[in-house]
Amino acid sequence: MLKRVHFPASALPYLLVAPQILITVIFFIWPASQAVYQSFLIEDAFGLSSEFVWFENYQVLWDDDQYFDTFWRTIVFSVCVAVLSMGAALILAAFADRVVRGATAYRTLLIWPYAVAPVLAGALWVFMFNPTLGIFPYMLDMVGIDWNHYLNGTQAMMLVIIAAAWKQIAYNFLFYLAAMQSIPRSVIEAAAIDGAGPMRRFKDFIFPLISPTTFFLLVINAVYAFFDTFGIIHAVTQGGPANSTTILVYKVFNDGFIGLDLGGSAAQSVILMFLVITMTVVQFRYVERKVEY
Amino acid sequence: MAFTKSTVASAALLSMFAGAAFAETEVQWWHAMGGANGERVDKIAADFNASQSEYKVVPTYKGNYTETMTAAVAAFRAKEHPHLVQVFEVGTATMMAAKGAIYPVEQMMKDAGEPFDKSDFLPAVISYYQTPEGELLSMPFNSSTPVMWYNADALKAAGVEAPKTWDDVKTVSQALVDNGMDCGVSFGWQSWVMIENFSSWHNIEMGTEENGFAGFNTEFTFNNDQVVERLDDIAAMSKDNLFKYGGRRGDSLPMFTNGECGMWMNSSAYYGSIKSQAGFEFGQTMLPLDTKVASAPQNSIIGGATLWALAGHDSEEYKGLAQFMTYLSSAEVQAWWHQETGYVPITTAAYELSKEQGFYDSNPGTDTAIKQLSLNVPTPNSRGIRFGNFVQVRDVINEELEGLWAGDQSAQDAMDKAVERGNTLLRKFERSAN
Numbered sequence: 001m002l003k004r005v006h007f008p009a010s011a012l013p014y015l016l017v018a019p020q021i022l023i024t025v026i027f028f029i030w031p032a033s034q035a036v037y038q039s040f041l042i043e044d045a046f047g048l049s050s051e052f053v054w055f056e057n058y059q060v061l062w063d064d065d066q067y068f069d070t071f072w073r074t075i076v077f078s079v080c081v082a083v084l085s086m087g088a089a090l091i092l093a094a095f096a097d098r099v100v101r102g103a104t105a106y107r108t109l110l111i112w113p114y115a116v117a118p119v120l121a122g123a124l125w126v127f128m129f130n131p132t133l134g135i136f137p138y139m140l141d142m143v144g145i146d147w148n149h150y151l152n153g154t155q156a157m158m159l160v161i162i163a164a165a166w167k168q169i170a171y172n173f174l175f176y177l178a179a180m181q182s183i184p185r186s187v188i189e190a191a192a193i194d195g196a197g198p199m200r201r202f203k204d205f206i207f208p209l210i211s212p213t214t215f216f217l218l219v220i221n222a223v224y225a226f227f228d229t230f231g232i233i234h235a236v237t238q239g240g241p242a243n244s245t246t247i248l249v250y251k252v253f254n255d256g257f258i259g260l261d262l263g264g265s266a267a268q269s270v271i272l273m274f275l276v277i278t279m280t281v282v283q284f285r286y287v288e289r290k291v292e293y
Numbered sequence: 294m295a296f297t298k299s300t301v302a303s304a305a306l307l308s309m310f311a312g313a314a315f316a317e318t319e320v321q322w323w324h325a326m327g328g329a330n331g332e333r334v335d336k337i338a339a340d341f342n343a344s345q346s347e348y349k350v351v352p353t354y355k356g357n358y359t360e361t362m363t364a365a366v367a368a369f370r371a372k373e374h375p376h377l378v379q380v381f382e383v384g385t386a387t388m389m390a391a392k393g394a395i396y397p398v399e400q401m402m403k404d405a406g407e408p409f410d411k412s413d414f415l416p417a418v419i420s421y422y423q424t425p426e427g428e429l430l431s432m433p434f435n436s437s438t439p440v441m442w443y444n445a446d447a448l449k450a451a452g453v454e455a456p457k458t459w460d461d462v463k464t465v466s467q468a469l470v471d472n473g474m475d476c477g478v479s480f481g482w483q484s485w486v487m488i489e490n491f492s493s494w495h496n497i498e499m500g501t502e503e504n505g506f507a508g509f510n511t512e513f514t515f516n517n518d519q520v521v522e523r524l525d526d527i528a529a530m531s532k533d534n535l536f537k538y539g540g541r542r543g544d545s546l547p548m549f550t551n552g553e554c555g556m557w558m559n560s561s562a563y564y565g566s567i568k569s570q571a572g573f574e575f576g577q578t579m580l581p582l583d584t585k586v587a588s589a590p591q592n593s594i595i596g597g598a599t600l601w602a603l604a605g606h607d608s609e610e611y612k613g614l615a616q617f618m619t620y621l622s623s624a625e626v627q628a629w630w631h632q633e634t635g636y637v638p639i640t641t642a643a644y645e646l647s648k649e650q651g652f653y654d655s656n657p658g659t660d661t662a663i664k665q666l667s668l669n670v671p672t673p674n675s676r677g678i679r680f681g682n683f684v685q686v687r688d689v690i691n692e693e694l695e696g697l698w699a700g701d702q703s704a705q706d707a708m709d710k711a712v713e714r715g716n717t718l719l720r721k722f723e724r725s726a727n
Contacts, residue, residue, distance in 0.1 A: 042724055044726050045366045131539070150539060150544060151698055152699065240541060242696050242699070257359070257363050260682075261721070
């Protein structure tokens, strides 16, 4: 016979989770539901007249080729940012892991950029790459490259990708370094005794052993590229030229706060919300299984 | 320590009494003037407050034009809106459509019993902000118009005069480039300068319904042959660097002040920036004329912002606001503002006063903007523009023009697409405003 221990019902557990529930409802559920409701409306900026239109705002987006272009652009942007920042961080961490002298100094310097606010990071790149005043266009000119990201969409995209990736390297570096340092020395030493060189040790031991960190960072970087890069894009290109750096989150801002088209903007943010939910679920359910812990 | 608790407490107490003793009525003014112009706005408010004791105008900087407008809209929805907000000219249609939110300035002056004469103002300035029936909706504050800035030293070195027509622009550009300059001409705010003002300057319409002044159901028509040919010509100029695109808004200013481009078309309100940044003699002249389109220029249209009164406050507060409006548009304040900033004087009296003070003699060319604006009596094509969602339409125009400058499409394609996308935005605006 199965024995069960019964506790008398008590309000205490409900009371203890109540603050968290309250915060979730006030700061997440309620605004999200407001966005969903707003996305069904066509309304003037001041909210004086509004019309309930069901899915018309979504229909407009569905018919808009530009919106699909923005979708693809966001995916290209996110993949580039994630690969670039994670790749660079991995290389830097692999080297920092082997540094014997002055390790703290290197580490501190590499972590620094993370403390820079996105808009400021953007402003730095704006100055460095200003086609007329910047130092980089001047140097590029010497090797025959004409840099003008005000006109050249590809260059503008490269610039925001580099700026966004640079900002995230520090964060990725920190996690990669911690992961590498938690690998038991005996494993690496055994490999070394068996004759594996540094490259081999990295490829066959270190990289597989830190794969949970890589997976974690993949999620974090994807979310970062989707949302947190807004400040950089706003400071560097404002989505231009000719929309070539307008990603989904920037379009939400532009249509909603510049264009004052609240319904259309809300519809976009609802789509974005579902996209992120799907992405996270897929990543945790399917990608995580392939990761060796 | 200098600040003990009791000093702070007594200071707080004192200020409470002070507040009770004078019972000043506060008038909130949200504006978009940062930096040096923000300090000037503060000075205007402080001077007004010092001139009387009944009312207190409190200016607050709310970010750039779009941010200020968005802030006011959000505040209105939350019923926390200011009495007065500065809105840029392209936001006019949005404000106009918000009938319950705005308090037409002419009506407000009348209700407050404040004397107000519209004919004091320059026609080119106030025509932009009137209803079809002629009622003035908002108070003009900072207005400018695009002019042709030129590097006088570079032009002299190349042995050419400042251009008067677009053919001149080409020959002067060629001479400048031949003389070793990187580029001939560039411009900023391209929708405003190259579409809106090009159209009014040559007296051609940009959209139906008198550029939107006569009401809704407007269709854009700026994909006409005149505009397209002009743009095609400029795109062709970029092949030999006679023209170089340098970004939206004022992003291309360094190209001019660094001596990369010899000519630059943009707002007259860049006077202060150019003066502090350019290491050469510079001048300003009127916008070039396209002789194939018109035999003489009509008049240019303004940009900049006006002050909108928002509805829903006490009548006593509006009285203070009305007094402040009178102070703000007085000749002394306006002449000072104009001479300090490069914005055009909005009243005839301020213009006359600046003349008397000898401002134009000691700063030659600074009256170019006002001459352009008052060149002729505005026609329906040159009175201004009033299109809904125009902030977004300008972005659409920017995007399509950038496609043209990058060589991805022809001027005809660019303008056709801009018109089509713009019309969609107009229809959307009409539905939301119904």
